Amino acid sequence: MKAAVCEAYGKPETVIVKQVPKPAIRPGEILIKVMASTVNSGDVRMRGLKVNGWMKLVMRLILGFSKPRKSILGVTFSGVVERVGAKVSRFKPGDKLFGLTGFRFGAHAEYLCLSERATMIEMPANAGFEAAAALPFGAHTAIHFLQAAGIEKLNRPRVAIYGATGSVGIAALQVAAHYGAIITAVCSSRAAPSLSTFTIDNIVLYDKTEFTRSGQQYDIIFDAVGKLSKKECRSLLAPHGKFVTVGGMAVARENKEQLDLVRQLFEAGNYQAVIDKAFSLDEIVAAHEYVDTGRKIGNVVLKIGQEEVSSL
Template sequence: MKAIVYKKYGTPEVLKLNEVIKPMPHKNEILLKIAATAVNSGDIRLRKADPFSIRLIFGLIKPKVNILGSVFSGVIESVGEDVIKFKVGDLVFGHTDMGFGAYAEYKCLPEKSSIALKPANISHKESAVIPFGGVTALYFIRKAMIRPGQKVIVIGASGAVGIAAVQLAKEFGANVTGVCSTKNIALVKSIGADNVIDYTMDDFTMNGETYDVIFDTVKAISLSRSLKVLNKDGIVILSAAGISEMLQGIWISLTSTKKVITGIISHKAEDIIFLKELIESDKLKPVIDKTYPLEKMSEAHVYVEKGHKKGNVAIEIQ
């Protein structure tokens, strides 16, 4: 089978289209023929080993995991003898968690992975871009216990996590303000934001407004600036936090009435099913900026790494 393989950390050029051995499912696994995947910020960080701490988990000198890609949509080609939830021919989508491997034509996954039947009303490439931003936003929104009537501001509202965060916070009943650049104002309004702030024209920390929850999806501003416009007992969510932000967050949470939420997300099949139901009820919409074929993966990485994509970048696998 064809797969995008990388054997050393570095620039997008380390990603090579190779022939690799097609996997075979174990008793409790499904074999998925992948129709589409996506390029996300997590793939970029892992390819570059940035921050350096990534090397402590995924390989100090060279990567232990040689095929990236954490999201997928496709069709089940075969199943192990102990699989009961899925059958051959099922159209599914989901998240590989830390297993990666979706930059390939085939992938084996345990039946109990974060997998669900594909939403009936969208395509494979649209389904593939949902789990990364959707799972991330859902995890932090639930952890913050966002509830009806709260004022929530989403920084980076036009990115993969931001687009999901705006829509999910609205679903949970919040009044949502999105922060983005001028060219993305219409997009953020279209996904349901009650208010939109153009960061090139207005500094939301200086306009007199305060918020119950500040969701920074892109590590765009300092914690000290966020805290100035956070209500008493408010919460800052840092989904892209580094170690220094995590340590600052722990200190703030311990020494004040305000709370900072960071950390590694966790998820399960029920979360993918929840997102599927929202999509099918037209409450969560995928946003795709560009689509590339598998063999153009390095080009897709170059584009995503520039940091200006609207929503998601999809990869179609022929």
């Protein structure tokens, strides 16, 4: 099968498309024909070992010293079950699934082998493969951090999303809207037009107004790009207000309930899969280069499989 293989830490060109063996399934696993994936901030961070100071050593120890041990990157996917192992009961061939591979990575390939217990569920009935692949990364991160801030327990919380136009930020706007929040989106003037179709009460343009001096009060401030500190935001937090950030040591844990929620919202027309650009697997280097800019709006999709057309 064809896969994008990361042969060393470094520039986008270290990712090479080549033939690798198709994975073999064990009794509790399923083989998925991958139709689409995304190239996200996590993929380019891993490829480029983009962390500061001593964290580089920690990352090398965890992920592989001179190159990623899991050399096929990609953590999100949509696809079709091709075969199931003898002990699999949750899925059958032909099921259309979307999900997250987590630390197994491996989604930037034509086939993916996962335990039937992996974080994946049936795709939203109204989603195409590209839209479905664009849902999990931002949504699971946004749901994790907003729930960690206690959004479910608050009535009409005032929520500020800092960095509202990235994959995580745009998801956070929609998850916060689901919880009935009064939403302030903080983004650049360049990216602001991309938010015109979302329910937002207030927009702060960070290149025109300094958000941390805006004098407003929030129940939750979610820094979805990891650029702020709690100290900078202290004056904006209401009593018992919570500051959460993607930039600290906390890591968003994924689960099926997060996928269920985003599927329900998407099927009800209350969630958009925002796709900035789509690339083919052969264009993987260009996809990494674009995500490296740190300026994408929502998601960058990787188109991998072709749907089989039956001739009757």
